[in-house]
Amino acid sequence: MPPESLRCRECKTTYPLDARYVCECCFGPLEVAYAAPTAADPDEIKRRIQAGPHSLWRYRDFLPVQAPPRGALPAGWTPLLRADRLAGELGLREVWIKNDAANPTHSFKDRVVSVALARAHELGFDTLACASTGNLANAVAAHAAAAGLNSYVFIPADLEEQKVLATGVYGTNLVAVRGTYDDVNRLCTEISGEHEWAFVNINMRPYYAEGSKTLAFETAEQLGFELPDRVVAPIASGSLFTKIARGFEEWLAAGLLEGTPPTFNGAQAEGCSPVASAFSAGHDICRPVKPDTIAKSLAIGNPADGPYALDLARRTGGSIDSVSDEEIREGIRLLAQTTGIFTETAGGVTVATLRKLARRGDIDRDERVVAYITGEGLKTLDAVRGTFEAWQIEPTLESFEQASQRVAAIA
Ligand SMILES: *Cc1c(COP(=O)(O)O)cnc(C)c1O
Ligand SMILES: [Zn+2]
Helix, strand or coil, rough: EEEEEEECCCCCCCECCCCEEECCCCEEEEEEEEECCCCCCCHHHHHHHHHCEEEEEEHHHHHHCCCCCCCCCCCCCCCCCEEEHHHHCCCEEEEEEEECCCCCECCCCHHHHHHHHHHHHCCCCCCCEECCCCHHHHHHHHHHHEEEEEEEEEEECCCCCCHCCCCHHHCCEEEEECHHHHHHHHHHHHHHHHHCCCCCCCHHHHHHCCHHHEEEEEEEECCCCCCEEECCCCCCCHHHHHHHHHHHHHHCCCCCCCCCEEEEEEEEEEHHHHHHHHHCCCCCCCCCCCCCCCCCCHHCCCCCCHHHHHHHHCCCCEEEEEEEEHHHHHHHHHHHHHHCCCCCCCHHHHHHHHHHHHHHHCCCCCCCCEEEEEEEHHHHHHHHCCCCCCCCCCCCHHHEEEHHHHHHHCC
16 A cells, blocks of 8 residues: 555645645645555564554555564564453453564553654654653654654653653653643644754654554454454554544455454543543534643543544544543553553553543443553553552561561551
């Protein structure tokens, strides 16, 4: 499926495949359009995929770039784990965890940056930039360092310290903006008009967004070229959520998969839930909010792909739900204690939403559910602070046995 043009999602006007993101006719968002799938034998496409590298580049036939530049960090090909103990807790039979914390900078953002960087390199940019809620800054700084590009990353000044440190280490130009993510994004849109930089999620956004499709491709391949029945995934701008659906649709069209697309359930934090609010109010567009939640990686108050996320949830019979900060903390612990996977607050949002759906009876016991864990727990340690206590003892057997009895007496 060779990429053919950039195309407006609203009025379908087409543009060349360069660094642009907004339609000149209607101001709608642009996306990559591909030539109609050829009549290639699905088994032949599968063989090409299976002979590819253990990274998202094994799906190059479905991406707008054929190969990464030399020195690129490999991203993708993360584990899909069957989580029977978690399923048991939830009264379900088949739950899978796609663990995208297992990427080079420990979040799914390595996927989108890989594709945006490869296209930026092809277009001749020497500087990569982004407006970030945290994880994107980590990924841009690291991937730019690996490929030998300059980088500028713009973050809200109140970001988690772990994410700031894990970004600065790569030698990027780290710009902390006193404002919300939406302020950062507005500023970066202005800067992108003044500087010839590749802003991965602004002027490179159509390519960036394609990276998220690889989450669907990997899931389907890891399930033996089969579809899940239901997807639970977090929503910030809504790009990840809607592009997972696009990935499954493209493989259905290419004959790599059979059946019907899964039901899509979106997950947001109550403290920043413009899409969940619009869903429950029956609206087609989202009213912007000012975020206040521990799930900072999802704290986008004015989500660009909100209307598409609403449409996806509605047409697949799903929903978009929100969970409280306390439920997010519980979700983190539930996942850790049933699967051994420690996720950041965004994963807590996803697991807490999955639990909410199960409790509400929205999920049939026999469904095959895939939950997307998009980031690593070490990035948001504050979310688990104070939820347990270490035994404080002297280095003696006696002290240990005493502590043991004390704890047993309380339990
Ligand atoms: C960026 C991000 C998301 C979702 O982002 P979208 O803007 O909706 O594509 C989800 N989880 C984590 C951890 C993220 O960093
Ligand atoms: Zn248009």
